[in-house]
Amino acid sequence: MSSHPHQFSRYCMHCGDRLTTAVPEGDSRRRLVCVGCGFVHYLNPRPVAGVLPVRADGSVLLVRRAIEPRIGTWVFPGGFMDLGETAEEAGVRETREEACLEVRNLELLDVYTRLEPGVVVIVYVAEAVGQAEAGDETTEVGWFAPDAIPWDDLSFDTTHAALHAWIERFVPGQ
Ligand SMILES: [Zn+2]
Structure with missing residues (x-):
């Protein structure tokens, strides 16, 4: 285990736009969401x-x-x-x-x-x-x-x- 497992990009892996945090529709937790394409970047163990x-x-x-x-x-x-x-x-x-x-x-x-x-x-x-x-x-x-x-x-x-x-x-x- 050489680095923290949850270091992540600040940019969308699909379109390269910026990520923000928001509660997606039907969800109950704040997630990282792309401001451009809306893709939700879930962080899991x-x-x-x-x-x-x-x-x-x-x-x-x-x-x-x-x-x-x-x-x-x-x-x-x-x-x-x-x-x-x-x-x-x-x-x-x-x-x-x-x-x-x-x-x-x-x-x-x-x-x-x-x-x-x-x-x-x-x-x-x-x-x-x-x-x-x-x-x-x-x-x-x-x-x-x-x-x-x-x-x-x-x-x-x-x-x-x-x-x-x-x-x-x-x-x-x-
Ligand atoms: Zn995107």
Whole structure:
């Protein structure tokens, strides 16, 4: 996640005219509306797919962020979905890009809504295949046993929540 997901043009994507805010007919909220052609530019949350890759020894992979926001902290691999791919495919791709790691047997862990900056984070647990190393946007990869998670050094609320959910639901004896 390198930039705010809701930076948008001040100009209409169809005719190039200026945008203003107005409540369209039949709507109940103010929207960005083109003064020229009347096109309504809806702003919606953007989906992010993430994966908790788990190794046979029961440890989970986290990557250390090389970019803002929250540079230097630990997070699971994840990022914005591209058009044309499923959430699972996006999670597999992001894990490959950020941790050079293959994952399989994805299982949905949970879905988290972050009102600010307006994203929906879909988190899977998956089986890690092979070795990991730092990739795009990461300086380091680490495998953490459930009792050795760096709780004070995690990137986001969702990182915290997903790791808690993983321990509760997937770690035997919890
Ligand atoms: Zn327009």
